[in-house]
Amino acid sequence: MKKLFLRVFAVYFLISGLQSCTNDNDPNPVDQQTEANLIIKLDVDPNQIRLGNTGSTAPVPSENAGQDPDFNIISAHYLELAPNMFTPLGEGEILYHASETTKGGGNAIDFDNSIKVAPGEVFLTIPLKDIKPGSYEWVRLSLSYQNLDAEVYFEGNLYDVTIAGFVGFNTYISNFKVKNETVEVNDNKLQGFFAFESIAGVNTGQVPAGGITVPNPIFDTSPIPQGSCVVTGEFQSPFNITGNETEDVIVTMSLSTNKSFEWQDLNGNGKWDIGTGNSEPVVDMGLRGLIPKVE
Incomplete structure (x- = not known):
């Protein structure tokens, strides 16, 4: 019985070895290689240069x-590669355009279906073969939402607050969570709508029209519509896509948060003071520049 078992065992390994050799020499092996992707990450940097609307310091x-501010979540609604500084908005290679809706009346970003990520996380993965080959010098990224932590002084006492800010041109919001509490809206909100949550609960506000800074260093040759949040950034060297890439390419959209949360300092003490009858209004929460970094 023992000899029979050994003979069967030997035959099994012989057959397995032959099958292995056959698979190794298969003239038509299954291609296991995955396609190369362009991986887009969104990140923030408080030490990055602080720019104005026209791209100047x-x-x-x-x-x-x-x-x-310390960012918790960030979202964008549009991404485009531009060959040069003369490429009009919308005539470059559009890589992403988020869902929009008319539920609230006018056309608006659909917040419920927006991609929201923490800083440093992957925002988009796009097959490189689907992108038009070419050389691109600029990138345009339209920011739409940010959730961040900041400091506020209420009646002279320091508190931490969480702020949810909508910086896209127009956003339809059913509801959103600030930190722990959920705000019901079910309507469109124009650029600059925000809510902040503290130990006292949730309050909402609105940045004045035109108050959101949107840096565009090629403003003179390729302007963007007022009220949008299309931040423009230049690659350190032209970003080339051949269409024959075999490895993933990672591009991190580094956004400047250098004093990006701004308020009217009524008493000149440099602190954001709020309280009954003397709250200092928020005037800007736009990102202060974009540097696309190719890894």
Whole structure:
């Protein structure tokens, strides 16, 4: 019985070895290689240069004050590669355009279906073969939502608050969570609508029209519509796509949060003070520049 078992065992290994050799020499092996992708990450940097709308360095105005907020979540609604500084908005290679809706009346970003990520996480994965081959010098990224932590002084006492800010041109919001509490809206909200949550609950506000800074260093040759949030950034060297890439390419959209949360400093103390009858209004929460970094 033992000899029979050994003979069967030997035959099994012989057959397995032959099958292995056959598979190794298969003239038509199954291609296991996965396609190469363009991987887009969104990240923030408080130490990055602070720019104004036309792409020039912009310090905080003397009548205002600002702080570097800590970002929890960020979202964008449009991404485009532009060959050069003369490429009009919309005529480059559009890589992404988020869902829009008319539920609230006018056309608006559909917040419920928006992609939301933490800073540093992957936002998009796009097959490189689906992108038009070419050389691209600029990138346009339209920001739509940000959730961040900041500091506020209420009646002279320091508190941490979480702020949810909608910076896209127009956003349809059914509801959203600030930190722990959910706000019901079921309507469109124009650029600059925000809510902040503290130990006292949730309050909402609105940045004045035109108050959201949207840096565009090629403003003179390729302007963007007022009220949009299409931040423009330049690659350190032209970003080339051949269409024959075999490995993933990672591009991190590094966004400046250098004093990006800004308020009117009514008492000149550099602190965001709120309270009954003397709250300092928020005037800007736009990102302060974009540097696309190819890894």
